[in-house]
Amino acid sequence: MKQLKASKGQIFAFEKLEDWGHLTSKGRPLEYTRPVHMKGDAHYRDGIVYVRVQITTEIEVECSRCLKLISQSVQLAESLEFQEEPETGLQGVLLDEFSYEYGAEELELMAYFEKLIAASLEIKPLCNADCRGLCPTCGQNLNQGSCTCTQKRSKDPRLGKLKELLP
Numbered sequence: 001m002k003q004l005k006a007s008k009g010q011i012f013a014f015e016k017l018e019d020w021g022h023l024t025s026k027g028r029p030l031e032y033t034r035p036v037h038m039k040g041d042a043h044y045r046d047g048i049v050y051v052r053v054q055i056t057t058e059i060e061v062e063c064s065r066c067l068k069l070i071s072q073s074v075q076l077a078e079s080l081e082f083q084e085e086p087e088t089g090l091q092g093v094l095l096d097e098f099s100y101e102y103g104a105e106e107l108e109l110m111a112y113f114e115k116l117i118a119a120s121l122e123i124k125p126l127c128n129a130d131c132r133g134l135c136p137t138c139g140q141n142l143n144q145g146s147c148t149c150t151q152k153r154s155k156d157p158r159l160g161k162l163k164e165l166l167p
């Protein structure tokens with residue numbers, strides 16, 4: 001930060017490979033299956049810290065249909081701008097998500113990078129585009145074979161009746 005401020009406009013490149021263990025997304029821990037690779041640069045101008053970053057990693061998520069654990073690769077490129085708080089601002093209370101305390105000597109970027117990763121995850125990941133999911137009745141993983149309830153259901157004569165009644 002000091003270095004950034006001391007040399008206005010100068011671009012500082014960074015590259016890091018870190019093991020983060022797990023990411024907490026929607027209150028649940030997700031394991032990283034690969035270290036987080038961050039590469040980018042930062043520069044400072046008129047109170048604003050500009051950061052460009054490319055993040056590559058891999059995270060273990062659950063298939064939204066069958067709950068099987070799958071690795072989801074994360075590849076994102078973002079530009080962030082961090083604004084300095086006014087001198088008179090409340091100490092320790094940030095006005096904006098992308099702001100830093102007046103006179104701050106460090107900018108903790110990792111927390112922002114984690115948020116970017118969490119936001120990039122698919123809402124409904126699938127192990128396979130045609131994953132058959134779990135049987136809602138017995139919980140059997142239908143990718144591994146059908147369960148007896150589906151057979152029972154299709155043989156159920158009442159269902160046939162119901163079909164007749166439907167237009």
Ligand SMILES: [Zn+2]
Nearest residue numbers: 063066127131
């Ligand atoms: Zn699945």
Ligand SMILES: [Zn+2]
Nearest residue numbers: 135138147149
């Ligand atoms: Zn079943």
